[in-house]
Amino acid sequence: MATLQSAVGEGAPNRNPDVVAVQTLLKQAGLYPFKADGDCGPKTKAAILKLQKGFLTHPDGRVDPNGATWTRLVAAAAQGGTITSEWSGDSSRWTQDKKLLSMEPFLRARVVMIVTDLKLQGFQPKIFFGWRSVAVQEQLFKQGNTKVHFSFHNGQKPDGTPNAYAADIVDSRWGWGDEAETNGFWAALGKSAKAHGLVWGGDWVTFKDVAHVQSRQNSELAATKTESGL
Ligand SMILES: [Zn+2]
Known part of the structure; x- marks a missing residue:
């Protein structure tokens, strides 16, 4: 499994290999239909926010190594979609x-x-x-x-x-x-x-x-x- 050396997203160091890892997982989770180019721009940050909105009260657009968002992202990628989708709604x-x-x-x-x-x-x-x-x-x-x-x-x-x-x-x-x-x-x-x-x-x-x-x-x-x- 991929690991992150440092954080990715809003206000994060955004090292190229870490961004590629996050983008690849977002892509597998169906949240990021673009190329994993290692550049953390608005589309990548929006995809992180979309993932976080399903489970965080205060989404921050950031994936920290071994944090809750990372855990969620790995799980969502493994099953080919966000877990929240089947459990979403009222x-x-x-x-x-x-x-x-x-x-x-x-x-x-x-x-x-x-x-x-x-x-x-x-x-x-x-x-x-x-x-x-x-x-x-x-x-x-x-x-x-x-x-x-x-x-x-x-x-x-x-x-x-x-x-x-x-x-x-x-x-x-x-x-x-x-x-x-x-x-x-x-x-x-x-x-x-x-x-x-x-x-x-x-x-x-x-x-x-x-x-x-x-x-x-x-x-x-x-x-x-x-x-x-x-
Ligand atoms: Zn109650």
């Missing part, structure tokens, strides 16, 4: 199956059990969010719907494949409406989640998040971010 609109696939395996299995439990009780559970991108997370932050820039919903493998440690589950008839509370949906969700070893957001005092379940403790958030290459 993840709240994905099918239930795709939302399940976007979760890490332990959480996925528990969410399936919770959905079954709730259906047996006459509810109509629906996964609203499994994984979501950090770009969507940023929008939710600006709207005041979350207090963190990185959440367990943003968990991913270093190559960018979704690997969420959180899911939001609602009843399709009520969403976050009052009926969900009065009909006991949140209580039933919390009970089932905890019975299956998950953390339920309805137990939080400072920021009660009744639809939210997660497979890790809040104290593991920073580690999850690092593991995600973010």
Whole structure:
């Protein structure tokens, strides 16, 4: 595998062989349909930005040796396209199956059990969010719907494949409406989640998040971010 001696892109040293390596990978990833000439101009920088927009909150147009962008670029080139393309768009609109696939395996299995439990009780559970991108997370932050820039919903493998440690589950008839509370949906969700070893957001005092379940403790958030290459 190619390696970089120094950074490529915006404000970087842009050594000719490093630029050729980055351009070649961008080309294999389908992001740069030009000649790998070793000259880091606007087209190369635009291609780097395009790659970064899929997974970074603040794209900087720069590929650092062994950095998150480099890891992502190598993975995208290896599979002949950006991983983000198949996982792009509004993840709240994905099918239930795709939302399940976007979760890490332990959480996925528990969410399936919770959905079954709730259906047996006459509810109509629906996964609203499994994984979501950090770009969507940023929008939710600006709207005041979350207090963190990185959440367990943003968990991913270093190559960018979704690997969420959180899911939001609602009843399709009520969403976050009052009926969900009065009909006991949140209580039933919390009970089932905890019975299956998950953390339920309805137990939080400072920021009660009744639809939210997660497979890790809040104290593991920073580690999850690092593991995600973010
Ligand atoms: Zn959530």
